[in-house]
Amino acid sequence: MKLRRTFAATAAAALGATILAACGGGGGGTDTNSSGDTESAKGGTLTVLQHFPFESTDPQRIYYGVELSWFRRLLYRGLVAFPMDDSNEVVPDLATDTGTSSEGGKVWSFTLKDGVKWEDGSDITCEDVQYGTSRVFANDLIIGGPNYTLSYLSSLDYPGPYKATAKQQAAFDKAVSCSSDNKTITFHFDKPWADFPLAAASLMMTDPYKKSFDQGDKSKFKVLSNGPYKVEGGTWSKNKGATLVRNDEYDPSTDEPDKLRLALPDTIDYQIDPSDTAGELFNDRLIANAPADQTAITTARVAPSQFPKITGSVEDRYQNPESPYNDYLVPNFNRLKDVNVRQALAAALPLNDYVKALGGDRSATASETIVNPALDFPDNPAFADDADNDGDPDAAKALLEKAGVQTPYPIKLGYSKSPTMDKAMAVIKEGWDKAGFDVTLAPLTDTYYDVISKPDDDYDVTWAGWGADWPSAMTVLPPLFDGRPNISSTTCGNDYGCYDSDAFNKLVDQAAEATDVDEQKSILEDADKQLGEDVAYIPLEITKFNWLYGSKVTGFTTTAASSSYPEIGLIGVQQ
Template structure:
């Protein structure tokens, strides 16, 4: 079963980290400027050095172990290429259409999409000058199965590839390896993936994640390969090893042939990218202050962290022209506990009372978040507002009180709200408690100061309502709705998995199965919309907000763009510097 917990950890590192940063200040000032699109900048040209300033370390530079959204976005544009990739574009529709990368096209499925074939381009090479082969792709995919050594990355392929009891290439018997070699077959430059069920959006998965990327067998040292880099993109890591806490210098890869690439994927403009990581507690403010000041090499810098509320007032004058405000891929939401809150009218009352606009204000205002109408992000294919949450975003206390009074339950109705403690989340909790209590609930706040998701995933817990966040692994609700609410891959005797509210419904899971067995993406999206509506009818979740990204760049950065193709991070496929 896919390791969805890792994806939540990725959201925790990017989205929840942003939550903790926002705790440093209050609401945005309404006089502060923002831009709904990328800032204008000078025409991008090749050459010069770009400085990339980051505030937290990655967990690995190994393509099969990468799961941070920021790392996937940046490495796909610089050091690693895959079968397909998403183009540099601000158009969300075009951004979700894969473009051929190391393959000659975006793949050919069989009739039911249970097999996909790709033919590799000629002239594609590793940085050591050797050819990238079909066998390299098969070997890369095989490493995902060795999840005792190649840990932490996405592993959807484990539930899709038509092979059983395969332990990965390091421990496989001859028979086990032979079975794997039938699941991924090579015929010259053509690779075919044989799945045990339809995978209609496989190209989207291959473009979004690097689990299917090639890996050279004689370069592999298993777990010891964590920070080694063998590049096949326009850049390579100077010295060949990524420094977890410092970063690396990316220089031109002389074995990269631009003729094998599509300019819509990566222009590779800077000669050098100084990728600097500073994981100190104060690094976010230091990075943002440096880029606002715009002196020396910081004029050529891209800031990875979003601007925290404590710096909103400084985004004035010239800094205003270098700031960009966008929606992020991360949605935050509430979850009723179906083991304790069994009365559907109580859950409906809970939802009706929620003041989403007040929550957004507590989160930091219009520069920090925007109201959500579904658990599915705006940028995901087939998105639609969930009709169950069409009420006023300020909350309807009187309607909630009427529902609670009509539920037959004794009032005030006691509930425990569990959340991860930060200053910002304390403010959000206070907003929620005010309306809930006014509607007839008696709300006990339960802020957790240590670990969080492992606590709320337990089947037996005192929590009646919880807060969580999630981002899609690729632009499909298949990576949102089933992993969060399908009880079958989530439930065990000790955990509800990512189904934190322990929701279980046979009719819902039937719709999920129809979506999973769809051979057409449009058909699949239709079923997923039905599944989301079912969740809304059952009040399986209550949408809160979509996190916003508020970025700033140096004045001599060119071609600056933030795109859905890179999960709304600055897109290094287009960015250059004046020189």
């Protein structure tokens, strides 16, 4: 399953001038492989086995958790970053420091280090950072990535660099300005963004992008690296992957390798196989541990049917960390307009059986909200009242009768296909069919989020997964349900159900203006209650991860910064 970016941690000084993030879910910053010595692991080839395609390798369009955390270590450096441990203090990367703020957090400045270059040998400049930031505003073309900057620069009438008039471009260049020596970038936000360094470290929306390299949508899988590796041939193959080789223009003296990216393997053979059974086959190969797979890792979680095989020496190469992600269902507000129908779906959901189909407590825990418990957020009362989570078909039938709709009521349910998800969605279908619905399962086998975000898709309900982009519920509720920065003529963005509520948006604005953490949290709790009353989402579960790796892989661990995926910046292979 393709979960979005998250950062599992608790907020510390979330509205203060110094931004730190405390340790969070998933592993620890230590080597869990008995081989231990990462220095001896320098060189060789690491094989990555992935069972789904990325939607893009364009930094401003990246929003998959594993892609954000891994590409940050391998290909794309940002102004700041999180280190490869669980301290999670923002540290400088391309910038000389973690930023200087003024005007109560409304203005942030970063100065670039000397000597940082693109893979073509050209210097990375302030104008590259300015241009990369501008691309996010072209949300009819550069879609799929985070759009927080649109909210914090909402006063701009700016359509992005491709369609802007001279006047619009000048206004943007004033709001996101460069110094005369082209070394310092300054962001002038409409409102305080006190935790902006967290956002810049977590996401790629302010990453540099070279204007002369940009071909708009045609750049979707082109890669111009500034990290320790580059894509051989320059273009990523969506359904095959790429070979990553050393980037000769990367200078480790401009970096902090021990903190941010050890870059141990000489080559990374990144293999993608999007076939239905690839994930289970990858893990069967790692269980067998044949010579060719002893230096391999995978993004595929161990399937429940494979759990009995995790014994003996295989268990020594297995980790089961807590995940900072929540899964949920999204009703389509363009199609399911009656709240009683949406409430019926929530009432009839056989959540306990769904969790069992995922693999039980080794894989998931039932949830009563969309916000991960790492953020210390209360359950949503709209769903917590149904405490047994077995589903109530009689209550659902009564709600459908109240809606005055003809039954069985047709529902097309979209989800990202895998053998495990096929079984889990079949459980939902069975429960909903008993309650007066007629469910058609519609699995997607190619890219997923870019499909379900289309305003005219024909799904009544879709599955999704999400986690906080940094440790605040402000990075969960607004990016998923505030229609203003999300919805355009071509996309509903991360607001997959195209939900747009004035009442919810008003609460989001109040939370954004709050200067006290507790006040902001209280407002967001009210916003979540509004979502529950509208049934803007139906919570499913809190995800747990199950990872296997080959016996010659060193430094294997998960960290908060890696979103509980393997921390690829620490991983090497024995020769």
